[in-house]
Amino acid sequence: MSEKTTQLHAAQKIMDEIYARLNVSDDIRCRLHQPRRIHQAGLPVRMDNGSLKVFPAWRVQYDDTRGPGKGGIRFHPDVCEDEVTTLSFWMTLKCAVVDIPFGGAKGGVQVDPKALSRLELERLSRSYIRAFFDVIGADRDIPAPDVNTNEKVMGWMADEYAEIARRQVPAIITGKPIGLGGSQGRTAATGRGALHVLDAWRVREDLKPEEITVAVQGFGNAGYHFARLAKEAGYKIVAISDSQGGIYLKEGLEPSPIWDHKNKTRKLSGMVYCDDSVCSVDNVESIGTEELLGLEVDVLVLAALENAITGENVKNVQAKVILEIANGPITPAADAQLLERDIVVIPDVLANAGGVIVSYLEWVQNRTGDYWSEEIVNERLATRIVNAATQCFQRAHREDVSLRVSAYLQGMELLAVAMEGRGTQRYFEGE
Numbered sequence: 001m002s003e004k005t006t007q008l009h010a011a012q013k014i015m016d017e018i019y020a021r022l023n024v025s026d027d028i029r030c031r032l033h034q035p036r037r038i039h040q041a042g043l044p045v046r047m048d049n050g051s052l053k054v055f056p057a058w059r060v061q062y063d064d065t066r067g068p069g070k071g072g073i074r075f076h077p078d079v080c081e082d083e084v085t086t087l088s089f090w091m092t093l094k095c096a097v098v099d100i101p102f103g104g105a106k107g108g109v110q111v112d113p114k115a116l117s118r119l120e121l122e123r124l125s126r127s128y129i130r131a132f133f134d135v136i137g138a139d140r141d142i143p144a145p146d147v148n149t150n151e152k153v154m155g156w157m158a159d160e161y162a163e164i165a166r167r168q169v170p171a172i173i174t175g176k177p178i179g180l181g182g183s184q185g186r187t188a189a190t191g192r193g194a195l196h197v198l199d200a201w202r203v204r205e206d207l208k209p210e211e212i213t214v215a216v217q218g219f220g221n222a223g224y225h226f227a228r229l230a231k232e233a234g235y236k237i238v239a240i241s242d243s244q245g246g247i248y249l250k251e252g253l254e255p256s257p258i259w260d261h262k263n264k265t266r267k268l269s270g271m272v273y274c275d276d277s278v279c280s281v282d283n284v285e286s287i288g289t290e291e292l293l294g295l296e297v298d299v300l301v302l303a304a305l306e307n308a309i310t311g312e313n314v315k316n317v318q319a320k321v322i323l324e325i326a327n328g329p330i331t332p333a334a335d336a337q338l339l340e341r342d343i344v345v346i347p348d349v350l351a352n353a354g355g356v357i358v359s360y361l362e363w364v365q366n367r368t369g370d371y372w373s374e375e376i377v378n379e380r381l382a383t384r385i386v387n388a389a390t391q392c393f394q395r396a397h398r399e400d401v402s403l404r405v406s407a408y409l410q411g412m413e414l415l416a417v418a419m420e421g422r423g424t425q426r427y428f429e430g431e
């Protein structure tokens with residue numbers, strides 16, 4: 001079995017340590033051992049040339065004890081049931097770690113979206129909602145964007161849901177365009193939240209942002225906003241990569257013009273230092289995606305996909321801290337080696353929770369009809385995620401465990417309270 005297909009199993013192996021430390025009821029192990037529901041569909045899509053293609057798609061609802069399911073929809077050629085299930089398991093924990101009233105779910109379509117025209121992409125997005133209409137809902141399971149899906153896709157999906165339901169249901173999906181009931185601050189929320197978490201770590205270490213060099217793997221929605229905000233806060237972003245390659249500048253890169261350039265050309269290159277048309281391409285070194293992972297930096301940010309650091313390439317890592325913005329970017333084998341080498345890993349379930357926190361705020365705004373300014377949204381995001389990060393760091397220190405174990409303990413405690421509230425074996429045995 002590959003490292004990838006054992007991710008859910010590996011996540012549950014960590015859970016054994018968590019259950020033992022918390023001494024939770026066996027009922028909880030049983031409930032969390034497998035997802036509540038796995039829905040699968042084939043999505044028929046009429047292509048521009050008249051042919052028909054059917055794309056495999058999933059919606060997995062892992063657990064809804066603490067509230068309706070919540071989780072993004074991913075469009076990627078490698079999407080499979082195991083991946084979507086693992087991601088839905090992490091969503092369950094993540095929502096509990098930052099204490100928002102949602103369970104965990106996830107969706108995915110096995111497709112290369114870059115090979116589709118805009119119209120084909122729209123048909124595919126609408127087809128997803130037609131397939132899963134009966135199992136999602138504002139009180140049931142609320143999708144959101146993930147890899148290769150964005151607010152445009154969420155807008156099509158919200159519109160399709162409204163067409164079928166014959167009424168507007170904005171709370172059915174989050175990450176929508178502002179005009180369709182989206183929240184201020186949602187697009188940058190994951191990157192912003194990750195920066196709050198890194199800041200909380202930095203303050204504990206008594207460091208200044210200017211003293212910290214950062215390399216960012218993955219320059220998509222999450223990685224870009226993180227890099228932009230970190231640069232504004234004073235961190236030195238020395239390297240950035242996307243799926244096609246990377247760039248390095250010892251003196252520090254400017255994320256915003258690189259982003260603008262990438263969106264124009266769809267690739268990263270040195271020709272990015274355009275400030276009012278004054279281009280300075282000097283000193284920008286092109287590097288490979290693997291090379292970025294082995295740079296001698298203070299912080300390595302993983303904001304691409306799963307399994308970026310594996311048992312194979314972990315030996316190359318020289319960073320002091322790894323910030324997991326992607327879900328599951330470090331395989332369990334690599335994680336164990338990083339722990340041994342005292343490389344701090346700030347785990348995904350905490351570091352990337354900013355997105356789901358603002359999704360929750362969007363859902364609240366949709367349900368109350370009271371819409372807030374970006375300032376208020378950002379403040380509420382900061383309060384929640386800094387609080388969760390502080391608790392996680394303090395607990396790790398107090399109990400002498402890794403940040404990952406600490407975050408899992410934090411999430412599991414809340415999940416256990418909710419599950420025990422329904423009655424467990426201990427209750428029925430009169431213990």
Ligand code: NAD
Binds near residue numbers: 242303304
């Ligand atoms: P995205 O599709 O916008 O960006 C992904 C980026 O990773 C792209 O720039 C792509 O080129 C790059 N990439 C892919 N393979 C790479 C490789 N081998 N080396 C370097 N770069 C590579 O996706 P996103 O929304 O930014 O999500 C990124 C990660 O963050 C995912 O794991 C996602 O699950 C996680 N995440 C995202 C959000 C969110 O709100 N966007 C929230 C929580 C978690």
